[in-house]
Amino acid sequence: MTLAIYDTLAREKRAFVPADPKRVTLYVCGPTVYNYAHIGNARPVVVFDLLFRLLRETYGARAVLYGRNITDVDDKINQAAIDQGVDISAITEKFAAIYNEDMAALGALAPTFQPRATAHIGEMVDMIGQLIEAGHAYPADGHVLFDTASFADYGQLSGRTLDDMIAGARVEVATYKRNPADFVLWKPSKPGEPVWESPWGEGRPGWHIECSAMIEKVLGLPIDIHGGGHDLIFPHHENEIAQSRCAHGGAPFAHYWMHNGFLTMDTEKMSKSLGNVRLVHDLIKEAPGEALRWALLSAHYRAPLDWTGDLIQQSKKSLDRLYGVLQRAGSGELDTEGEVPDTIFAALNDDLATPRAMAELFALAKEVENAPNKGARAVARGRLIAAGRLMGFLQADPNAWFEGQVDEATRKRVESLITARADARAAKDWAEADRIRADLTELGFDILDGPGGTASWRFRDISL
RNA sequence: GGCCUGAUGGCGGAGUGGUUACGCAGCGGAUUGCAAAUCCGUGCACCCCAGUUCGAUUCUGGGUCAGGCCUCCA
Numbered sequence: 001m002t003l004a005i006y007d008t009l010a011r012e013k014r015a016f017v018p019a020d021p022k023r024v025t026l027y028v029c030g031p032t033v034y035n036y037a038h039i040g041n042a043r044p045v046v047v048f049d050l051l052f053r054l055l056r057e058t059y060g061a062r063a064v065l066y067g068r069n070i071t072d073v074d075d076k077i078n079q080a081a082i083d084q085g086v087d088i089s090a091i092t093e094k095f096a097a098i099y100n101e102d103m104a105a106l107g108a109l110a111p112t113f114q115p116r117a118t119a120h121i122g123e124m125v126d127m128i129g130q131l132i133e134a135g136h137a138y139p140a141d142g143h144v145l146f147d148t149a150s151f152a153d154y155g156q157l158s159g160r161t162l163d164d165m166i167a168g169a170r171v172e173v174a175t176y177k178r179n180p181a182d183f184v185l186w187k188p189s190k191p192g193e194p195v196w197e198s199p200w201g202e203g204r205p206g207w208h209i210e211c212s213a214m215i216e217k218v219l220g221l222p223i224d225i226h227g228g229g230h231d232l233i234f235p236h237h238e239n240e241i242a243q244s245r246c247a248h249g250g251a252p253f254a255h256y257w258m259h260n261g262f263l264t265m266d267t268e269k270m271s272k273s274l275g276n277v278r279l280v281h282d283l284i285k286e287a288p289g290e291a292l293r294w295a296l297l298s299a300h301y302r303a304p305l306d307w308t309g310d311l312i313q314q315s316k317k318s319l320d321r322l323y324g325v326l327q328r329a330g331s332g333e334l335d336t337e338g339e340v341p342d343t344i345f346a347a348l349n350d351d352l353a354t355p356r357a358m359a360e361l362f363a364l365a366k367e368v369e370n371a372p373n374k375g376a377r378a379v380a381r382g383r384l385i386a387a388g389r390l391m392g393f394l395q396a397d398p399n400a401w402f403e404g405q406v407d408e409a410t411r412k413r414v415e416s417l418i419t420a421r422a423d424a425r426a427a428k429d430w431a432e433a434d435r436i437r438a439d440l441t442e443l444g445f446d447i448l449d450g451p452g453g454t455a456s457w458r459f460r461d462i463s464l
Numbered sequence: 465g466g467c468c469u470g471a472u473g474g475c476g477g478a479g480u481g482g483u484u485a486c487g488c489a490g491c492g493g494a495u496u497g498c499a500a501a502u503c504c505g506u507g508c509a510c511c512c513c514a515g516u517u518c519g520a521u522u523c524u525g526g527g528u529c530a531g532g533c534c535u536c537c538a
Contacts, residue, residue, distance in 0.1 A: 029538075037538090044538045076536075158533075164466050165534070207536085229538025230469090236537090260538070261469085267530065271537055298487090299477065304470075304531070314476060314488050321487075324501065355478050359486035369502070430497055437499070448500050458500085 003058065003349045005225070006302065008233060008257040009157050013351055016256065018224045024055055024064045025219040027254070029211060029228040029236065030114070032071040033095035034080045038277035039292070039307060040263040040270040042106055046293055047260045047301040047352065048227050049108040050391060054348050057340065057390055067218045068111040069211060070096050072118050073204055078193045088194055092118075102280040105289035106296070107392040115214040117205070121196045123213040124205045127247050128185045128198075136246040137185055139200050141176040144186040149179050151242045157257060158234035183239050185209050208239035215253075216244065226254035230261055230302075260301045267306060278307060288401075291316040293392060297354040318358070319393070319401070322384070325365040327398035327456060329381045338382030340390050348390070361387055402458040414445055418454050421447070 003016040018024040028048045031037055045068075055064045072092035081088040100110070117124075128144055131137035136150045148154045148162060155161050165181045184206035189195045195202040215223055221244065228237065237257065244253040262269050265276040283292055294315040299305040341364060347357035364384040371377035388394025406414070417436055424432035440447055446458045 031538085032536090041538050047538095074536090158467080160467055160534075231533065231537055234467095234533060235535090262532070262538075264531075269532070269537090273535095273537065295476095302469090303477090306476090308476095310488095311476070317489095318476095318487055328501080353478080355476090355486075359478070362486060425497085428497080434498060441499090446500060449496080449498090450501095455501090 003054070004351055005256050005258060006351045008259050011159075014256065016224075018059070019222070019255065021059055022063050024059050025067075025223040026052060026055065026064065026225045026227065027067045027211075027215050027219060027223050028111075028226075029232055030068040030070055031095075031099050032074045032076065033092045033099060034074065034077040035095060035272070036279045036281045037099050037102055038270060038272070038279050039283055039296070040277065042103065042280050042292075043263055043296050043301075043305070044227065044229050044260045045103050045108050046106055046296045046392075048258075050297065050348070050352060050354070051225070051227070051258075052109060052111070053390055053392060054352070065113070065219055066111040067113040067115060067215065069214055070099075070114055070116045071207070071210065072096065072116050073194065073210075074207065078190075082192055089118075092116075098281065102284065105284045106280065107290060107293045113218045115218050117210040117214070120210065120214050120217060121205060123217050124209045125186075125196075125198050127209060127213050127216070127243065128200075128205075130247045131185065131243065134246060134249070136242075138178065140178075142188040142201055142203065143176060143184055144200050145177060145182040146185055146239065146242060146246075147178060148181040148183070148242065151246055153245070154181075154242050155238065157238050157241055160234070183208065183235065185243070208236055209243060211236075212240050212243040212247070215240075221248065222252040223254050225256045225258060227258040227260070230259045233257075233259055261299075261304045264304055264306045270307060283312075287312050287316060288319075288404075290393060290396070291319055294319055294358075297391070298358065300355060301352055322361060322365055322388070322394055323396070323398045323401045325368050326381060326384065326394065327402070329368050329371075329377050330398060338379060338384075338386045340386045341383050344387045344390060354391075357387075357391060361391075361393075399456060402456065404459040406459055410443075414440065414443070414457060418447065418457065422453055425453075 004013045005016045006012070007014045026048065028044060031041060048066075048068075052064065052066045070092070073088065077088050077091055080091050084091070096116075104110070128137060131146065132139065132144065135147075137144055137146050139145075155165070162179065162181055186198055186200055186203055186205055186209075188201060188203040194204065196204055215221070215226075226237070226240075241253050245251060264270060265278075268274065268276060270277055280292070291312060292315070295307075295311050296305070298311070298315060305311075341360070343360040343363065344357055347353045347360055350356070361384065364380065364387055368377055368380040368384055371380050385394055403411070417440055421433050421436040424430075424436065437447055440457075444460050446460055447454055448456050448458065450456075
């Protein structure tokens with residue numbers, strides 16, 4: 001069973017064949033850390049985390065190398081540092097840490113490498129030098145620019161020609177550019193901004209060069225898969241290809257390109273500039289991270305996904321259903337970790353068809369419920385947990401999932417009410433038992449009676 | 465203006481040239497002291513117009529609508 005990936009460059013699904021199965025490389029463009037990440041920023045993280053997990057399962061955990069950068073030099077970071085009167089590192093350290101915490105809350109594994117731009121300025125300067133030497137870049141007016149006309153394949157990824165770009169040019173054409181599409185590799189810093197030494201004067205790197213330089217340094221060229229958001233196809237990834245290939249005589253850069261679709265708010269793209277964002281940092285206080293992860297994977301990664309409160313609620317309920325199955329099937333039985341079923345692999349290997357994989361999770365849940373005996377139930381339960389593990393779901397204790405974030409005092413109170421109700425039931429005082437149930441419902445707790453008394457209780461998060 | 469996506473039932477969301485995906489919600493039944501959970505059953509759909517076809521939601525063309533990129537952006 002082989003993985004098929006929709007390759008943006010080829011514009012079709014292609015069978016994934018790594019250059020070296022013992023060393024599979026994946027790179028995804030990471031955040032610029034000057035602010036909290038919003039849930040739209042989290043989509044590629046979760047999507048490529050799933051791919052990372054799938055590759056690890058297929059090729060072995062140690063065979064997969066995943067790089068995701070931290071952009072810690074940028075105009076917005078500089079502006080924030082100036083506004084707050086601090087060094088840029090004060091901003092970037094803080095938000096890089098928050099970013100990693102927030103993504104971990106969504107069940108994303110840490111990437112193998114998390115290179116930072118400021119730690120690789122030397123590599124960038126070297127690469128710019130190579131590009132100038134090869135005739136693909138030129139210094140002008142304190143800047144160094146990439147000469148797009150020197151690269152015949154420029155525009156291949158995004159499907160546009162240099163003529164197209166000039167025709168629809170919304171970009172302001174600087175006088176020092178030979179061609180309007182030429183982009184900055186190095187530029188002078190503005191007063192108050194951080195500066196680095198270079199053969200072309202003090203300044204700082206352009207945005208695109210960092211990924212090219214760090215991919216080469218950390219993963220080595222060419223890489224197997226390069227991923228990111230759909231909006232990075234142009235210009236960011238187009239420019240990365242131009243830089244990396246031209247610095248190496250046109251050699252291949254990445255074998256597969258994957259791009260995730262956008263999250264929308266009321267059908268409009270969620271973006272910082274539009275201001276219609278929901279921060280991950282806030283959302284994880286309102287709903288379990290796992291439910292947010294479920295929501296992000298509930299649509300195919302290339303399709304748009306409209307982010308609504310209802311989506312979160314439905315995601316939570318879907319997980320309730322699966323955790324409910326695990327909860328009932330779990331007590332006192334052999335907790336064997338099973339094999340990931342082929343049906344799950346089949347779905348995920350088909351260009352990460354997560355909605356189909358989720359349908360298979362429900363099919364597995366049904367197998368658990370309908371198992372003819374304890375042994376069969378334990379096996380089915382193990383398969384469901386294994387499938388969940390591959391996808392980053394269902395690893396919590398089911399009781400903990402349903403009991404939620406209740407504090408110790410509340411827990412004590414709930415348990416004492418349950419005890420009181422058990423006494424009333426034992427005495428067949430149904431009126432009293434029902435009164436206590438009503439009290440608990442009022443507090444937001446559902447009580448589930450089993451054959452031997454109250455089997456479990458659930459906190460119903462009303463805010464969801 | 466150039467380039468590119470998408471349009472499926474109350475909601476989310478797959479898929480297919482002819483047979484109910486799946487989940488949530490609804491309805492009926494079983495079960496339950498009550499309830500929940502669970503199980504069984506069930507209603508509801510494929511943007512519009514033409515074409516190809518024995519047959520199209522699925523293929524082709526046109527249209528309408530929505531969205532994205534071309535500027536920082538996941």
